[in-house]
Amino acid sequence: MLTLPAFAWSRPQSVEDALAVLAAHPGECLIVAGGTDAVPNLKHRLHEPRRLVHLGGIGELRGIRAGDAGLEVGALVTLTELASHPHVREHFPGVVTAAAHVASPQIRNMGTVGGNLCLDTRCTYYNQTFFWREALGFCLKKDGTRCHVVPQGKRCVAAHSSDVAPVWIALGAEVEIASRDADGAVSRRSIPVEAFFVGDGVHNNVLAPGELVTRVLVPGAAYGLRTSYRKLRPRAAIDFPMLSVAVAVRGDAARIEELRVVVSALGAKPRTLGGLDAIVAGRAHDAALAEAVGAVAHKQCHPLSNVPYDTDWRHDMVPVFVKRALADALGVPA
């Protein structure tokens, strides 16, 4: 039995109200939507907020809208809603695959697009009970001073574990963030999802205290990209990724114009592979091309022992999963 720590409770009915609550209690709040990440982490005493701000009452954060400028996905859209939305299914199969591979049906019914983006990083030495962590003297990410993954390390390397974020990045999507200035004026800004994440496992995104993720915006230019997602995990029914690969391709198997590959669940931040255009631009997909892309991925990606599975094996699986995801996106046999 895992009990929750005591906390005060706010349930704002609008983004403005939510930002006002956050501003009135600086440094004391934890934002909760579906609760599938925050609640177990609270039970493990990984977060110790004095107040929970529950977003469930904010109607404007719900809904998926497709317009000329692209696709808008509200932060409170559940992963089940995202994966079953007809427009998303037609145009962005990679998003659907990623959302449908998150955890279990119940968790997808509860978990939200915003929560999935803001998912806390995960590590063998972090996602444990207080008792377990205390026995090891805690760690860099919470309550301690040393990293058990990289013993001399000064920076937390807990793994970014969101399934959908790598696909958003491959699509060039943006995240909209609402904030409130000292005078109480509310403003919104959009930044690329790729720029939302930073390589610090303690807090791996740029969201400042008092800010709120409100929407994900997929640009019109992303229509026509072929997308796919592959996830390596211990159990197909329910597990976080130990390796994830998102692919977006412009063109087709006969002629690839542009290729984006994003690999994650290795460090605190998803990695977008570099140098792919020189290999693929204008070429047809074949075994040699797939091997070359896989080799780039193997060279640029370096798994750590931050999740409890063999690091060398995960490294060897990087090119395998990149090749499979590329074939999925192009609709050809792997």
Added chain:
Amino acid sequence: MDAAALVPCTMQVNGDARTCAITPATTLLEALRYTLGLTGSKQGCDKGDCGACTVLVDGVPTLSCLTLALACDGRAVTTVEGLADKGVPHPLQDAFDRTGGAQCGFCTPGMLMSAYALLQREAAPTRDEISHALSGNLCRCTGYTKILDAVELAAAELRERAK
């Protein structure tokens, strides 16, 4: 509202309006089991892995161990206690009994709720669809085969009744 205050939370539980006094740090599972006395939903892993606490919130399978009770204020909650009709087991419960789908029985309430929600939206699910719908419910006894058999049997019985 502050952390120690008991606040009222009213939910439509199995068709009845039920009000309980809880602190904000109370999960839906704790409210159901320890405040309302509905101990059918099981406290298994208590962190969202096992599915034994599955209930329906507004008809949607939800892990009550990860749901804050106050987030359900004003909403409809269906638990395993709500499946039987005036003491007559639901066809799913009957089918679990007939196929041996319940052994130790700890996962059964969650299995039943996930299966119930599936049969509400799909009268004739395939074996794969059943397996997928129950993929968030872990069972350590049966090896799942008899549970899948039970859901198929109940689906057939419900289709027969609907004729």
